[in-house]
Amino acid sequence: MDKKTVIITGANKGLGYELSRQMAGMHYRVIMIGRREQELMSSAERISDQGADVYPLIIDIGNDDSIDKGMEILNDITSNVDVLINNAAILEDRGSELLHVDMDLIHKMININFFGALKMIRSTVHLMREGGRIINFSSGAGSFGEGGSMWAPVYGITKTMINSLTFHLASELSERGISINALCPGWVKTEMGGNEAPRSVEEGVQTALWLANDAPIQYTGKFFRDKKEIPW
Numbered sequence: 001m002d003k004k005t006v007i008i009t010g011a012n013k014g015l016g017y018e019l020s021r022q023m024a025g026m027h028y029r030v031i032m033i034g035r036r037e038q039e040l041m042s043s044a045e046r047i048s049d050q051g052a053d054v055y056p057l058i059i060d061i062g063n064d065d066s067i068d069k070g071m072e073i074l075n076d077i078t079s080n081v082d083v084l085i086n087n088a089a090i091l092e093d094r095g096s097e098l099l100h101v102d103m104d105l106i107h108k109m110i111n112i113n114f115f116g117a118l119k120m121i122r123s124t125v126h127l128m129r130e131g132g133r134i135i136n137f138s139s140g141a142g143s144f145g146e147g148g149s150m151w152a153p154v155y156g157i158t159k160t161m162i163n164s165l166t167f168h169l170a171s172e173l174s175e176r177g178i179s180i181n182a183l184c185p186g187w188v189k190t191e192m193g194g195n196e197a198p199r200s201v202e203e204g205v206q207t208a209l210w211l212a213n214d215a216p217i218q219y220t221g222k223f224f225r226d227k228k229e230i231p232w
């Protein structure tokens, strides 16, 4: 069976690592993206020790030079990307108020959580063919339809931006036969989610795996949790 290629950002830990691990066992070649060399290499080694085809690629998605360098390498190692999973994000304003949170932090979070995902899409879309899939990790924190949430306002805004990006790019990408969807993984036990979260990473990646493998390709420009559409 021909291998498919998936790019996963933020692959060294948490949901990105679990997705890398599971997709490597599903006949994917997994390009694992992370910004910290040592952490990324040891995470990739843990998966490749089991005989899987993984390629660690260092990119800080918040840094243009780093993205450009990474893309030079990417263009050398593959001519085709089947799935792009924008998973990487930061949450550094928990419990803060938008009136008082440091402006530099707002720029940093928008730069990584929003521009990072947009730049990854713009930099890789030329490698995607008809049937390609883009999956953006969002959060219920970015949804107005679920009543909105106040516990991390900048994080919430960046996830609303990801939702809007998903909605707007869907029609542009449909001309190329590429789908793009956003998802909320639920509240998951990771460094970001914390120990009290009720979901395991295995549960947290289920909707992303479904969007990558099984969801009808006609599903595009939508927002999902537990494989069901949820309101923006």
Ligand SMILES: NC(=O)c1ccc[n+]([C@@H]2O[C@H](COP(=O)([O-])OP(=O)(O)OC[C@H]3O[C@@H](n4cnc5c(N)ncnc54)[C@H](OP(=O)(O)O)[C@@H]3O)[C@@H](O)[C@H]2O)c1
Pocket (backbone or CB within 6 Å): 009, 010, 011, 012, 013, 014, 015, 016, 033, 034, 035, 036, 039, 059, 060, 061, 062, 063, 086, 087, 088, 089, 090, 112, 116, 137, 138, 139, 140, 184, 185, 186, 187, 188, 189, 190, 191, 192, 193, 194, 197
């Ligand atoms: N966990 C939850 O309950 C939950 C709920 C809703 C949505 N989500 C979303 O799910 C996704 C994954 O979350 P998680 O819980 O797995 O978070 P996590 O454990 O904090 O992992 C985040 C990953 O993103 C990477 N990352 C951050 N900034 C980066 C940058 N500039 N360049 C490259 N990689 C970068 C981190 O790398 P470092 O190790 O170098 O920091 C790490 O690998 C995020 O988009 C998050 O917003 C999570």
